[in-house]
Amino acid sequence: MKRLPPVSDPRKPLRQIARPFVADGPSGVSVRDRLKGLTPQDEKVLRLVGAHMGSLASRDLKTRCSDGLDHSTDTWAARKRGLTAVSSSRWAGSVASATHDQWGLSRRAQFAHLQSLDAGIRTIRHRLSLPVGEKGSKKAPGGYRSRHEWFHKSRRLNILEARRAQVAADRETGRVRVVRGGRKRANTRHNLDAAHLTLHQWRQRWEASRWFLTADGESGKRFGNETIRVTPDGEVSIKLPAPLAQFANASNGRYALAARLSFPHRGQEWADRVWANRAVAYRIHLDVERNRWYLDASWTRKDLPVVPLDALRTDGVVGVDMNADHLAAWHLDQYGNPVGEPRRIDYDLTGSAGHRDAQLRHAITRLLHWASSTGVQAVAVEDLDFTDSKTREKHGRKKRFRQLISGIPTGKLQARLLSMAAEQNIVVIAVDPAYTSMWGAQHWQKPLTTKTRATSRHQAAAVAIGRRALGHPIRRRTAPPRQHQSDAGGHRTTQAGPDDRGREETRRPVTERAHDARRRTGITQGTRATSAPKTVRDARSDQGWVQDSLLLTE
Numbered sequence: 247m248k249r250l251p252p253v254s255d256p257r258k259p260l261r262q263i264a265r266p267f268v269a270d271g272p273s274g275v276s277v278r279d280r281l282k283g284l285t286p287q288d289e290k291v292l293r294l295v296g297a298h299m300g301s302l303a304s305r306d307l308k309t310r311c312s313d314g315l316d317h318s319t320d321t322w323a324a325r326k327r328g329l330t331a332v333s334s335s336r337w338a339g340s341v342a343s344a345t346h347d348q349w350g351l352s353r354r355a356q357f358a359h360l361q362s363l364d365a366g367i368r369t370i371r372h373r374l375s376l377p378v379g380e381k382g383s384k385k386a387p388g389g390y391r392s393r394h395e396w397f398h399k400s401r402r403l404n405i406l407e408a409r410r411a412q413v414a415a416d417r418e419t420g421r422v423r424v425v426r427g428g429r430k431r432a433n434t435r436h437n438l439d440a441a442h443l444t445l446h447q448w449r450q451r452w453e454a455s456r457w458f459l460t461a462d463g464e465s466g467k468r469f470g471n472e473t474i475r476v477t478p479d480g481e482v483s484i485k486l487p488a489p490l491a492q493f494a495n496a497s498n499g500r501y502a503l504a505a506r507l508s509f510p511h512r513g514q515e516w517a518d519r520v521w522a523n524r525a526v527a528y529r530i531h532l533d534v535e536r537n538r539w540y541l542d543a544s545w546t547r548k549d550l551p552v553v554p555l556d557a558l559r560t561d562g563v564v565g566v567d568m569n570a571d572h573l574a575a576w577h578l579d580q581y582g583n584p585v586g587e588p589r590r591i592d593y594d595l596t597g598s599a600g601h602r603d604a605q606l607r608h609a610i611t612r613l614l615h616w617a618s619s620t621g622v623q624a625v626a627v628e629d630l631d632f633t634d635s636k637t638r639e640k641h642g643r644k645k646r647f648r649q650l651i652s653g654i655p656t657g658k659l660q661a662r663l664l665s666m667a668a669e670q671n672i673v674v675i676a677v678d679p680a681y682t683s684m685w686g687a688q689h690w691q692k693p694l695t696t697k698t699r700a701t702s703r704h705q706a707a708a709v710a711i712g713r714r715a716l717g718h719p720i721r722r723r724t725a726p727p728r729q730h731q732s733d734a735g736g737h738r739t740t741q742a743g744p745d746d747r748g749r750e751e752t753r754r755p756v757t758e759r760a761h762d763a764r765r766r767t768g769i770t771q772g773t774r775a776t777s778a779p780k781t782v783r784d785a786r787s788d789q790g791w792v793q794d795s796l797l798l799t800e
Contacts, residue, residue, distance in 0.1 A: 264678040266626070266715045268555055272665040276544040277512045281482070281505040281530070284539060288503050291484075291493050292530065292539065296457030298487055299337060302329055303458040304426050306345045314420030322346075333487040336473045340462045352422040360417065363410040370403045427455040447534075454532045463525030463545065470520055470545075474528040478520050480506035482541065507541060516543055558624040558673055564617045565626045565712025567682075567704045568659055571595070573609055574704035577620045578712040584694060588705040589616055606662050614670045625672055626715030627663065628679035675715040685720040686710030693722060 284292075306325055313321050322342060329338035373387055378396055382388030390396040416422070425432050434441050435448055443451075461473035469475050473485045483502040486494055496502045509516050519526055529542040559580055567574040573591040576584050591612050593605040617625055660674075667674050686706035694701040694709070710720045 261680060263680055263714075264629075266555070266675050266677040266717075268553070268558070268624075269660075269664060269674040269676045271668045272547060274544055275512065275515070275547050276542055277509050277516060278540055278542045279507045279509050281503065281507070281539040281541055283505045285504050288505070289539070291486075291490075291501050292459065292503075292532075293457075294490055294493070295484060295487065296459045296530075296532075297453070298490060299333065299341065299458035300426075300456045302333060303341050303344065304456065306341050307348060307424060307426060310345050310349050311422060311424060316420075332489060334473070334485060336461065336464075336485065337487060340460055340473065341458065343462060344458070344460060348424060348426075349422060352424045356413065356417055356422055360410065360413050363406055363413065367403065367406050367410060370399055370406070374400060374403065427452055431455060451534050454534050457531070459530040461528050463527045465525040466523055468523060470524050470526040471528055474530065475500075476507060476520065476526075476528065476541070476543070478517050480508055482507060505539075509543065516545075519545055553623070553673055555675070558675065559716050561622050562620075563624045563626045563675065563712050563715050564613075564620065564622050565708040565710070565715065566613065567707040567711060568627065568630065569704055572704075573613055574702065574708045575613060575616070576705055576708040576712060577617075577622065578709065578716065580716065582713040582716050582718040584690075584709055585620075587699070588701070588708065589613075590702075590705070603658070606659055607666070610659070610662050610666050614667060614672060617672055618670055623671075623673060624675045624715070625663070625667060626675045626677055626712050627660065628682060628711060629676040630660075630679050677711055677714045682710040682714065682720070683707045689720060689722045 306329060309325055310317065325345075326335075326338045326342050329341055333341075369387065373389055374396065376389030378389050378393055379391060380389035390399060431448075431452060434443070435452070438445060438448060441448075459474075461471055463471045469477055475483050475485075481502060482505060483496055483500045486499050486501055491499045494501055516526070525545060527544045529544075530539065531542070532539055562577065562579040562585070564575055564577050571592060571594070573589075573593075575589045575591065577586055579585050591609045593609040595602045595605060613625070664674055683703060686709055687703045689706075690709045691701050691703060691706035694706065713720050
C-alpha cells in the first residue's frame with residue numbers, strides 16, 4: 247500500500263480548513279392526515295375547485311414569466327386584482343404567492359444549471375488542450391485516450407457552449423422555463439409504454455398535479471385560516487370561489503366536507519395553534535394511484551435557543567460519515583477519544599421515491615436513538631456538496647464512480663437529519679469535509695483495528711469528523727516508547743485535554759535510572775533490575791532508591 251504523504255509535507259499544499267458550525271434547525275413544520283369518509287359530492291366539489299384554481303394559477307404563472315425582471319409591486323397588485331374577480335381575495339393572495347415562489351425557484355435552478363455548464367466546458371477545454379493519452383493527476387484529469395474520443399468531445403464542447411449561450415441569454419432577459427405539473431410528468435406523455443401507463447391514466451395524474459388547493463394562513467383570523475378552515479374537532483370547510491358559489495352547503499359561501507381530521511403526529515401542537523388563531527397553511531391533494539385525498543398542515547416554527555459550540559462539546563459528539571449505502575458512526579468523548587464500538591446503519595436507496603425516503607427516515611431514526619443513548623448533545627456530519635462532481639466531463643469514463651457520488655443522498659439526508667434531530671433535542675454540527683477520509687484512514691484505521699474488530703475506512707472517517715467537530719486535530723498522539731524493564735509505557739496513548747500544557751511534549755527522563763540504582767544497591771552484574779526487592783526506598787538516602795511517582799500512571 248502506498249504511504250500517504252505526511253500532513254506537513256510542503257510538496258502538497260493543503261487548502262484552508264473551515265471552522266465547524268452549528269447548522270440551523272428546521273424553519274417550519276408540516277403534518278399530514280388522510281381525508282376519510284368523503285362523499286361523491288365532496289370529491290366532485292374538490293375536483294371543481296382544484297381545476298378552477300389550477301387554471302387561474304397557470305394563467306398567473308404565464309403572466310409572471312412574461313413580466314420577467316420588470317416585476318414590481320404594481321404588477322403584483324394588478325395580477326391579484328384580476329384573480330380576485332374570479333375567486334376571492336384570499337384565494338388570489340395564495341395563488342400570487344405560490345407563483346412568485348415558483349418563479350424564484352426556477353430562477354435559482356437556472357443559475358445552478360448555468361454553473362454546471364460552465365464546469366463542464368472548463369473541463370472539456372482542459373482535456374482537449376492536453377496531448378492524447380496523457381495521464382491525469384489526482385487534482386486534474388488528463389487527456390482523452392484516443393483521437394476518436396477527442397473528436398466527439400470537441401463536438402460536445404460546441405453543444406455545451408450553445409446551451410450555455412442560450413441559458414445565459416434567458417437569464418439576462420429574466421426568462422425562465424416552468425412547467426406546472428412537472429417537466430418529468432410532461433415528458434412521460436411521449437413515453438407511455440416505458441412508464442407502463444395508458445393515456446387515460448397519464449391524463450388523470452397530469453390534471454391532479456396541476457390542481458391548486460392551497461391556502462396560506464393568517465394570524466388573528468378564525469382558526470388561523472379563512473380559506474381552508476379546520477376546526478379543533480377536525481371539521482374541514484372550504485371557501486368556494488365566486489363561480490362555484492352554488493355548491494355551498496354552509497353559511498358565507500363555504501362547503502363543509504364530511505371527513506374529519508385528527509393529525510396523529512403533532513396533533514396537540516396543531517390544536518394549540520388553531521385554538522390561539524395562529525396562522526396555519528393547508529394543502530389538499532389527491533393521490534391518483536391510491537385514490538386517496540390528503541390534507542397537509544404547515545406552520546412556521548419558532549426559533550430554537552442557540553447553544554454555543556463549546557457547550558455542545560462537553561458531552562462529546564457522534565461523528566457520522568455518509569455513504570451511498572450506509573452511515574458509519576462512532577461516539578467520541580470531549581477529548582476526541584473513540585468510545586465503545588462503531589455503528590454501521592445500512593439503507594437501500596433503490597426503488598421508488600417513497601421507498602428511498604422511508605429508508606432514509608429509518609436510518610436517521612436508528613442513528614438518533616443511538617446518539618441519545620450515549621448522552622451526547624450533538625451529531626457531527628460533513629458539509630458535503632457534490633453539485634460539481636457528478637458530470638461525466640469531470641470524471642470521464644468513470645461511470646460507476648459518478649453513479650456512486652450521485653447515489654449519496656447528501657441534500658435529502660441533511661434536510662431529514664436537521665428536522666428529525668430537532669425533535670430529539672440533538673444539534674447538528676457541520677464540518678469541512680476536506681481530507682477526513684484520507685487522514686482518518688491514515689491516523690485511525692490501523693490503531694482502532696483489533697483482533698475482534700476490523701475498522702473500515704468509513705468508520706475511521708467518522709472519527710476524523712468527530713474530532714474536527716470537537717476542535718481537535720485529526721492526527722493521533724505520537725506513539726508511546728518501547729516498553730522497558732523500568733517503564734511500562736502507554737501513557738501517551740491517553741488523550742489529554744486541549745488546554746493541558748505540555749500534552750505534546752516528550753516524557754522527561756527519570757533522574758535515577760535502574761542501572762544506577764543497581765550499582766548503589768550492590769546488585770551483581772548478572773542480576774536483572776526487576777529482581778530487586780519489592781521494598782521501595784528513597785533514592786536520595788543511603789537505603790536505596792525510589793521510583794518517581796510520575797511513572798505510576800494508569
